[in-house]
Amino acid sequence: MPKLKRDAGGEAATDYVESLDRGLRLLQLFGTRPGAMTLSDIARIADLPRATARRILLTLQRGGFVASDGKLFALTPQVLTLASSFLRSSQLVNVLQPVLDRVAESVKEIASLAVLDGDEVVFIARGGPVRVFSGGLEIGYRLPAFCTSVGRAMLGQFSEAELAARLKSASLQALTPQTVTAPKRLLAVIADDRRKGYSLVDREAEPHFRSISVPVRRYDDVIVAAINIGSHVDRISTDEMTTRFLPLLQDAAASVRSQLL
Known part of the structure; x- marks a missing residue:
């Protein structure tokens, strides 16, 4: 799994939303190991600052894609809507x-x-x-x-x-x-x-x-x-x-x- 620290590949800055890119790739990281993960685990695997990983996770949690008990984070079935959108279209x-x-x-x-x-x-x-x-x-x-x-x-x-x-x-x-x-x-x-x-x-x-x-x-x-x-x-x-x-x-x-x- 590629690290989440990426450049825009030469694209104009206005054509590239780094936070969206990081959020989508962070979702993919959950598939690299079974079970829920701590914030520290996710930040380490994603090669992101802990504070950055936390903001992304909380944003995904607000959207219903991630659930947390306060310590561990896990994907929710809402993530499947991304795949079903592809299949339907x-x-x-x-x-x-x-x-x-x-x-x-x-x-x-x-x-x-x-x-x-x-x-x-x-x-x-x-x-x-x-x-x-x-x-x-x-x-x-x-x-x-x-x-x-x-x-x-x-x-x-x-x-x-x-x-x-x-x-x-x-x-x-x-x-x-x-x-x-x-x-x-x-x-x-x-x-x-x-x-x-x-x-x-x-x-x-x-x-x-x-x-x-x-x-x-x-x-x-x-x-x-x-x-x-x-x-x-x-x-x-x-x-x-x-x-x-x-x-x-x-x-x-x-x-x-x-x-x-």
Whole structure:
């Protein structure tokens, strides 16, 4: 988590509200450790003066986003309204949620929608039978882009030079024994996925999970997201993913293209 002491990145002072930036980033700090925290803990983690952290917390408490018993501070459910505002306003979610539901119901597996955020992918919608819902891929869940099928499907939009630069700056840490971390090999894999039009990742992001993804393009052919179907390795083979799941994903992505602006 980046520190809260930031400059305005060269922007005019009148275009940058530092206190708002600090307040939003302080909210994010609560996700770095479980449970409530003391003012001293928060000030230390945020690298802020204690008095500054206190003013921000009291402002957030007045807005209903933070609660305190006088000693400990914790987030309230009001924070979830920030995420729900995004989900309600997202064209991608509104257009693709019913599509994900249909695909997931037809294959009896989880289908997910993800977007690229820096070096990570963020899952913003999913559909699936209740019996296979698990806590692993909830809305807002993040994973490194380089080792996920949705990530590789979206990384294929970049040129070789842009992709090489991205991989050079990214943290390519293995999440499982199968994770590919060598930049040259990753470049070759992503290029091959681009050529095929889909990505299949087998146990690289999670040890017992494999998934297949296709990019989602808007009306002008720009890749804006990726959709996937994932499954436990004991339930679905890689062959079944390409023969049974891939056509469904391709049809789903094609069906929404004209609706995405």
